[in-house]
Amino acid sequence: MLFKARSAAVYGIDAHMIDVEVDFAGVLEADKATFSTVGLPDAAVRESRDRVRAAIKNSGFDMPPTRITINLAPADLKKEGSGFDLPIAVGILGAYGALHNKDLTNFLLVGELGLDGSLRSVPGVLPMAVMAREKGIRNVVLPAQNAREAAVVDGVDVYPVRTLREVLDLVNAFAFDGSHAQPLRVKAEEVLNELQHFPFDFKDVRGQHTAKRAMEVAAAGGHNLLMIGPPGSGKTMLAKRLPSILSPLQFQEALETTKIHSVAGVLDPSEGLVAHRPFRAPHHTISDAGLIGGGMVPRPGEVSLAHNGLLFLDELPEFPRNVLEVLRQPLEDGTVTISRAAMSLSFPAQFMLLAAMNPCPCGYFNDKSRDCMCTPPMIQRYVSKVSGPLLDRIDIHIEVPAVQYKELRQGAEGESSARIRERVLAARERQANRFARVGEAAPTTRKHRPVFANAQMTTQQIRVFCELSSDAERLLERAMQQQGLSARAHDRILKVSRTIADLEGAQDIAVKHIAEAIQYRTLDRSYWA
Structure with a gap:
C-alpha cells in the first residue's frame, strides 16, 4: 500500500517541497518488522522511526508488524531535522487505512512528535508557509507554537495542532461536507504596530x-x-x-x-x-x-x-x-x-x-x-x-x-x-x-x-x-x-x-x-x- 504526504525542508532561508512517500508490504512476525528511511536523511530523520512508532501507539492506533519504507523525495537533497515526524506518521496511518481523506496534495504537514503523540515546534515554518503559497498548497498543518509565525503569510490557511490525534481528526474532517477547524488568522500590520516598543531612550x-x-x-x-x-x-x-x-x-x-x-x-x-x-x-x-x-x-x-x-x-x-x-x-x-x-x-x-x-x-x-x-x-x-x-x-x-x-x-x-x-x-x-x-x-x-x-x-x-x-x-x-x-x-x-x-x-x-x-x-x- 502506498500513501503520499507533503512536507518541506529549508535550505538557506528558502523552503523546498518534500514528498513523503510511505509504502508497507506484508504482515511479518513482530521481531522481523522493519522501518527504513531513504532519500538522504540525517540522523534526526533516521531516528524518527522510534518517535513515530511510539507516538502512533500512544495515540491509540495499532501499527501491525510490516516492512515499512519511507522515501523523502527528491532523493538527491539532504534532509535534516525532526520536522518530518508528522508527515511520516500521517503517511503511515494513511497507508494502514486510518484516514478517510486519501488525497493530501493540498496539505503541508510539519512537526516533531513526542512519544506521547504531542507535537513540538520546529524552526523555519515561515519560509515553509511562503513556499506553500507559491506552490498553491492551501492548508498548512503545524504545531501550535509555530502557528502565529506562519499565519502572517496571506494566501494559506494555517491550522495549529497539539497532538497527532488532532491532526487526523482535522484531515478526516476535510473528507466530509461537515465543518472543520477554523484556520488561525493574523493581521501582520497589526502585529507590527503592537510590537513597536523600545526599552531604552x-x-x-x-x-x-x-x-x-x-x-x-x-x-x-x-x-x-x-x-x-x-x-x-x-x-x-x-x-x-x-x-x-x-x-x-x-x-x-x-x-x-x-x-x-x-x-x-x-x-x-x-x-x-x-x-x-x-x-x-x-x-x-x-x-x-x-x-x-x-x-x-x-x-x-x-x-x-x-x-x-x-x-x-x-x-x-x-x-x-x-x-x-x-x-x-x-x-x-x-x-x-x-x-x-x-x-x-x-x-x-x-x-x-x-x-x-x-x-x-x-x-x-x-x-x-x-x-x-x-x-x-x-x-x-x-x-x-x-x-x-x-x-x-x-x-x-x-x-x-x-x-x-x-x-x-x-x-x-x-x-x-x-x-x-x-x-x-x-x-x-x-x-x-x-x-x-x-x-x-x-x-x-x-x-x-x-x-x-x-x-x-x-x-x-x-x-x-x-x-x-x-x-x-x-x-x-x-x-x-x-x-x-x-x-x-x-x-x-x-x-x-x-x-x-x-x-x-x-x-x-x-x-x-x-x-x-x-x-x-x-x-x-x-x-x-
Missing part, C-alpha cells in the same frame, strides 16, 4: 552631545559607526539606544528578517513576526562561523540575524582578527555566501555595523582625568587588531570621552528618542523620494538590491546626488591630502555629508556639511599618532 543619556549627533546621522543614512573612548564613557549605553531612532520595519523587511530568525530557531513564538529592527551583540569570543554562518547544511550567523538591523561589536579589538576580516564581504555586498562540498547558499546580511573600542589596552589613552599606563608598542599591537580596510568600511568614527560630573548630575533630561526619530524619518523620506527616481537619474548595478539609504549609494549615484561647490571641493581635497584618506573614505565622506544635508532639509551639500563629515573621519590611524 536617549533622554537618559547625560552629555555626549557629539556622540548623539553622530548616531542621529548614522541612523538617518544607514551608516556604519565606530565609537572610541575610555571604559565607562557610555559607549554601550549609547549603542543600546540607537534602535529607538531607526526607521520602522516595513512589512516586506519584517517578513525577510523573520524568515532568517525562523530558520535559525531564535524567533519568539509569542510574537510570530520580527516587528522591530534586530539588535545583535555577539560576544568577542565568537568564531568566524558563528558570525558569518556555517555548518554541514549552512545556517545563518550573526550578520544575517542582524539583517535590516544593527550588529553591535563591543570591545572590537578583542575579536580575533580572522573573525573581523570576514565582515568585509557583507559590509560591501549586503550578502554572505557560504560554500560547502554539497551546496553553496547565500544569506542576506544588509546591516548597520556599530562598534565600540577602547583607545588602548588600559583604556585611558588621551584621557584627561587618568594617566595611560600603556607603552607605544602595546598600543600599536592593540590597535593593529583592527585592520585599515575594515576601518575604511566604517563611515563614522567618533570619540566618546568620559562624562564630567556636572553633566552626570544635571537635572534636565536629554532630548528624547521620539524627537530625534522624527528628524531621522524626515531625512529617510527625502532619501526615499530621491531614490524613487534612481532608474531615470542613475540606474543601480546591484541586482535585487534597491537603494533605500545614502549608505547604500553606488559610485554612479554618488556622482549624481553628491555634487559639490568649488569651496566644498577644495575643503575635501585638502582633507584627503592632509589625512591620507583612501578612495573608499572619500566616497563615505560624500555619503555622510549627503545625509547631514538631508537632516537639515538642504537640497545641496554645503561646506559645513562636508566639514562635519570630515570630522567623523579624524579617528583614523592618525588618532594614535
Whole structure:
C-alpha cells in the first residue's frame, strides 16, 4: 500500500517541497518488522522511526508488524531535522487505512512528535508557509507554537495542532461536507504596530552631545559607526539606544528578517513576526562561523540575524582578527555566501555595523582625568587588531570621552528618542523620494538590491546626488591630502555629508556639511599618532 504526504525542508532561508512517500508490504512476525528511511536523511530523520512508532501507539492506533519504507523525495537533497515526524506518521496511518481523506496534495504537514503523540515546534515554518503559497498548497498543518509565525503569510490557511490525534481528526474532517477547524488568522500590520516598543531612550543619556549627533546621522543614512573612548564613557549605553531612532520595519523587511530568525530557531513564538529592527551583540569570543554562518547544511550567523538591523561589536579589538576580516564581504555586498562540498547558499546580511573600542589596552589613552599606563608598542599591537580596510568600511568614527560630573548630575533630561526619530524619518523620506527616481537619474548595478539609504549609494549615484561647490571641493581635497584618506573614505565622506544635508532639509551639500563629515573621519590611524 502506498500513501503520499507533503512536507518541506529549508535550505538557506528558502523552503523546498518534500514528498513523503510511505509504502508497507506484508504482515511479518513482530521481531522481523522493519522501518527504513531513504532519500538522504540525517540522523534526526533516521531516528524518527522510534518517535513515530511510539507516538502512533500512544495515540491509540495499532501499527501491525510490516516492512515499512519511507522515501523523502527528491532523493538527491539532504534532509535534516525532526520536522518530518508528522508527515511520516500521517503517511503511515494513511497507508494502514486510518484516514478517510486519501488525497493530501493540498496539505503541508510539519512537526516533531513526542512519544506521547504531542507535537513540538520546529524552526523555519515561515519560509515553509511562503513556499506553500507559491506552490498553491492551501492548508498548512503545524504545531501550535509555530502557528502565529506562519499565519502572517496571506494566501494559506494555517491550522495549529497539539497532538497527532488532532491532526487526523482535522484531515478526516476535510473528507466530509461537515465543518472543520477554523484556520488561525493574523493581521501582520497589526502585529507590527503592537510590537513597536523600545526599552531604552536617549533622554537618559547625560552629555555626549557629539556622540548623539553622530548616531542621529548614522541612523538617518544607514551608516556604519565606530565609537572610541575610555571604559565607562557610555559607549554601550549609547549603542543600546540607537534602535529607538531607526526607521520602522516595513512589512516586506519584517517578513525577510523573520524568515532568517525562523530558520535559525531564535524567533519568539509569542510574537510570530520580527516587528522591530534586530539588535545583535555577539560576544568577542565568537568564531568566524558563528558570525558569518556555517555548518554541514549552512545556517545563518550573526550578520544575517542582524539583517535590516544593527550588529553591535563591543570591545572590537578583542575579536580575533580572522573573525573581523570576514565582515568585509557583507559590509560591501549586503550578502554572505557560504560554500560547502554539497551546496553553496547565500544569506542576506544588509546591516548597520556599530562598534565600540577602547583607545588602548588600559583604556585611558588621551584621557584627561587618568594617566595611560600603556607603552607605544602595546598600543600599536592593540590597535593593529583592527585592520585599515575594515576601518575604511566604517563611515563614522567618533570619540566618546568620559562624562564630567556636572553633566552626570544635571537635572534636565536629554532630548528624547521620539524627537530625534522624527528628524531621522524626515531625512529617510527625502532619501526615499530621491531614490524613487534612481532608474531615470542613475540606474543601480546591484541586482535585487534597491537603494533605500545614502549608505547604500553606488559610485554612479554618488556622482549624481553628491555634487559639490568649488569651496566644498577644495575643503575635501585638502582633507584627503592632509589625512591620507583612501578612495573608499572619500566616497563615505560624500555619503555622510549627503545625509547631514538631508537632516537639515538642504537640497545641496554645503561646506559645513562636508566639514562635519570630515570630522567623523579624524579617528583614523592618525588618532594614535
